[in-house]
Amino acid sequence: MRLIHTPILVLLSTAILQAADPIRVLVWDEQQPVKTRVYNNFPGNYIADHLAKNEDLDVRSANLNEEGLGLSTESLEKTDVLIYWAHVRHDDIPEAKAQEIVDRIKAGQLSMITLHSAHWALPYRIAMEERLKEDVLAPLPDDLRRQTTVEFTGKRERKTPPAEKRLAFETKFERQDGGGVKVTIERPNCVFPRCCTPKQPSQIRIILKDHPIAKDVPLTFTIPETEMYDEPFHIPTPDVLVFDETWAGGEYFRSGALWNVGNGKVFYFRPGDQQYAVFKEAPLLKILDNASVWLGKELAP
Numbered sequence: 001m002r003l004i005h006t007p008i009l010v011l012l013s014t015a016i017l018q019a020a021d022p023i024r025v026l027v028w029d030e031q032q033p034v035k036t037r038v039y040n041n042f043p044g045n046y047i048a049d050h051l052a053k054n055e056d057l058d059v060r061s062a063n064l065n066e067e068g069l070g071l072s073t074e075s076l077e078k079t080d081v082l083i084y085w086a087h088v089r090h091d092d093i094p095e096a097k098a099q100e101i102v103d104r105i106k107a108g109q110l111s112m113i114t115l116h117s118a119h120w121a122l123p124y125r126i127a128m129e130e131r132l133k134e135d136v137l138a139p140l141p142d143d144l145r146r147q148t149t150v151e152f153t154g155k156r157e158r159k160t161p162p163a164e165k166r167l168a169f170e171t172k173f174e175r176q177d178g179g180g181v182k183v184t185i186e187r188p189n190c191v192f193p194r195c196c197t198p199k200q201p202s203q204i205r206i207i208l209k210d211h212p213i214a215k216d217v218p219l220t221f222t223i224p225e226t227e228m229y230d231e232p233f234h235i236p237t238p239d240v241l242v243f244d245e246t247w248a249g250g251e252y253f254r255s256g257a258l259w260n261v262g263n264g265k266v267f268y269f270r271p272g273d274q275q276y277a278v279f280k281e282a283p284l285l286k287i288l289d290n291a292s293v294w295l296g297k298e299l300a301p
Contacts, residue, residue, distance in 0.1 A: 023058065023081060027062070028070055029086075031064060032087045038274065042274070044061055046280075057289075062075065069092070071097055079110060080296040082111070083288070087116075088117075098123040102127045105261050106261055113266075113292070116271060119268065120158050124268070128266075131236045134261075136171055144181060148180060153170075154189075163194065167234055192233045194230040195229045197228045201223060201248070202245050202271075203222050205244055207241050207242060212290055216286060229270055239260055241256065245270060269288070
């Protein structure tokens with residue numbers, strides 16, 4: 001019988017232990033007060049309680065009212081996947097904190113799941129700006145890219161665009177006297193022209209049935225009561241569209257979109273207004289389970 005030397009056994013044991021480490025998930029919720037509660041303890045805690053049943057996950061919940069806004073550097077350092085639910089208190093998150101979250105995503109230390117109205121949250125918006133910069137600069141040669149500065153036009157506003165506004169990011173390249181290039185890009189506003197009709201059903205459809213986020217999810221399923229969002233969604237083109245969503249009025253939305261941002265990933269999942277029992281639907285909970293596990297495993301080593 002061939003003996004395995006002790007150092008090799010130690011390395012194998014370490015590898016097995018590392019492989020078994022649970023994925024650290026932080027479910028963050030601004031905890032907006034509402035008159036009628038569908039979730040007795042806020043949607044974030046409801047989601048966290050469900051995910052905690054998954055043995056592959058180590059789940060914590062946090063909220064805006066906690067010390068460090070629930071997003072302290074120490075807490076983020078202990079997080080692999082950040083699930084972010086926000087609705088109206090976006091201005092309470094400082095730009096520096098949002099940038100810290102995005103910097104961790106770019107470094108491959110964190111991935112983020114953005115839910116519903118958090119398309120207007122500052123961490124998501126900055127992540128989309130960073131991704132758009134990557135898209136614009138990608139065709140440039142490496143030496144020229146290093147000499148390029150990028151500026152965005154327009155302010156970060158939460159303002160619904162006119163219905164005729166189409167998806168486009170006007171981009172201008174200017175040669176500088178020193179040999180570099182200045183790029184000016186229209187800022188993505190991460191919103192859409194129509195939304196928020198009275199509650200109605202929608203149908204979710206899997207676009208990529210073999211994607212891990214869609215594992216064991218029905219190819220199509222109905223959310224009985226939800227809001228409506230309608231394209232065009234003013235965002236950079238996703239790397240992957242896992243789900244889309246339609247309504248009886250003909251409205252359409254890219255409701256499960258995935259981007260690489262640096263070495264990390266951002267997954268936007270549209271359903272989730274807290275006044276509807278959306279997160280009590282089994283397929284949606286399964287999607288959050290799948291996304292948390294897959295995004296955690298995809299982080300750069």
